[in-house]
Amino acid sequence: MARYRLEICKGEEVRFISHLDFMKAFERALRRAKIPVAFSEGFNPHPKIAFASALPVGVTSACELVDLELQEELPAAEVKQRLEKALPPGIKVNAVNRCHDKQPALMAVINRSEYLVRVQAIPDAVIHYQLLQEAIKSFLGKDALVVEKKTKKGLRERDIRKGVYSLRGWLEGNDIMLEMVLQTGTEGNVRPEDVLSGLISLGLPLDKDFARVHRTRLFSV
């Protein structure tokens, strides 16, 4: 058994694909690439592929992390080369590294994500630099900030403030750009859209529905 850690991109062409469908597409690409993925034991064998974190529908990413276990040892470069040929438009592989068999599972260690968000003001509203900075300052100055959050059980009120580690913003033409580091994973999960809800509740007229969200980094602290 040989373990590999891959970094892949989820691009424009596949941004509207759910996490489950994205994983399946990736799994099929491995099969087309004839990469011998190992299977779990038992009645219902499934390929040993583990994604670090789920991406919401509509979000693109430069840095999704995936752990693979193969039936046999292959040079990392070869895995990368074979996979590149088989991936559908919009899914790219940045890096493949052979990793130690003792390394802890991705799911267990990844707990932070960095995002870049491009968003506009709602029609007929104007957001100038000062207004943006004041909203961010007010956001970061709060000890608690409750927003309506989409959860598996429908809309729920949640305090997201503790899951927001950094937040900064600037303007690019008509677009408002926001960079944020948020809590990710099993301990708690804050989505960029929750941060936008928070900013809106503080009086910033953002058009949340059409925000473009891009994940730039997954890491653990």
Added chain:
Amino acid sequence: MMRDFIRNRLLPKVLKPARYLGTELNSIHKDWDRVDLKVVFAFPDVYEIGMSHLGLRILYHVVNKRPDTLMERVFAPWVDMEELLRQQNIPLFALESYKPVKEFDIVAFTLQYEMSFTNILNMLDLAGIPVRAGDRDESYPLVIAGGPCAYNPEPLADFIDAFVIGEGEEVFYEVLDVVKTAKQEKLSRTGLLERLAQVQGVYVPRFYDVDYKDDAAIAGIRPNNPNAPAKVTKRLVRNIDEADFPTSPIVPYLEVVHNRIMLEVLRGCSRGCRFCQAGMIYRPVREKSPETLLRQAEELVANTGYDEISLSSLSTADYSCVEETLKKLLDIYSGHGVNVSLPSLRADAFSIELAKEVQRVRRPTLTFAPEAGTQRLRDVINKGVTEEDLLAATGAAFKEGWTAVKLYFMIGLPTETEEDLRGIAELAGKVVALGQRELGAKAGRLKVTVSASSFVPKAHTPFQWEPQNDIDTLKEKQRFLAGLLKNRKIKFNWHDAELSFLEAVFSRGNRKVGRVLEAAWRRGCKFDSWNEQFSYDKWMAAFADVRLTPEAFACRRFGVEEVLPWDHIDAGVGKKFLAKEYEAALKGATTLDCRFDRCTGCGVCPNLGVDLDIKGREACGPV
């Protein structure tokens, strides 16, 4: 740029944006400026259903193989997307290029079930194309339709320019050639249709006049144009083994109904169930050889990466080389995490043997279709399954560790009595008892699902003359059966009687029911086969709008001497044969399968100059 606008402003607002991407693996994006003819395949239901359709996969591949033509896809947008399109005034677009459907030369609808007809009108309207064929000149795309429901094309006669009867891969190139030439010659719409009418298998409804006795009965139908034949004969592929079969199908991102390799092993079925339209219109049986199947399977796995190969056909256990093909596929693929599955099994021990072979990772529910509850009624419908067969099959299944089985029945079949309904409950009870005995300690997990659909008489079947039970009778039978099936181990499902009733109106209707269709669509009917969208009240109001009585079409016994609305469509199976089968049914006499017995005289081989093609007659050689 329309694509960017749709992606950035509309897709974030819909429930399943992956329905509208058009960028799936193996989708084909041709340069519009380098082809002569653009076709869009239109499936009048949502993406997930349409993308599971084998006909689309085949035609997409066949048309795109030609350098001078392209084919793109369009599905019925779900209601959330429709609302956005109408609100923003964006015409219906094709998935690959995002170009408006209206800019294509041909819009080709597939007619898989009657209750998708309102979606056809809605899609034309969303595309900005007049729904009535008579309101379209050559500036609009040619609207054609094919598929099983085209065998009674009359309900759609006012909306479709030309129907293609039979198997598309056989006739489509001829249609494309005619349309291409007509386009170059700048022919009028009528001129183009006159040429199309000369292609065997093409039916142009406007070139025929119908005389009526009354609303629901016709006196005759005859051509009013010298180019139109008195009878339109179906087209079929003579040699399915050599026919072009796509091995690079589009792989959807979305979880579609059949998200797996669909490897067609044979076409047609000659078991001769008397209610079954597919069994009549796809004759004769034509098989692929094991060599062909293994080659296609290999290419399909390499090109798609799917983890399941489904051996598809109307009845895969009837494939003459099924055992060796299955064995070879399993030998090759089981080590690679690729499963083989059999979607259609008979209720007999042989089928269980096959199912056992297919050591699936997760045991699926096994489904059997005895269709009727007594041997008498099973003989009437010519369903060659006995109670012994069914019990042997379910018994073997329980022994093998299956704990859930589904039993399919039909209610409202010709000659049905209370006795037959009781028979359903008794049979289900026997299966439960057997399960409890065979499963022993695991009996707690036993589940027997009984599904009762309602009989719908279909064109070109021995039961085409038969009336359907009226809604009240069907509902009464459903209630009666529900009362008999009160067992913790049995789950009883039944089909919506109102929906089956409308299905019968369209399966046996003439041109007049087209008016109802239009009225219903104008009242907002769409996605009728979707429970939450279906509105029976709107449909009834539509019948009142056009002053037609639905019962006259669904619940009337047609005379055997009567001219039927689809008599000018020739499926190869003779009307005399159907009448003879109908007579035999009423006597309870069975008819055997010509694959295993003598020719039944259905007429399809002599009429179309074809022959059965069974590969297992000579022992299949080593592969």
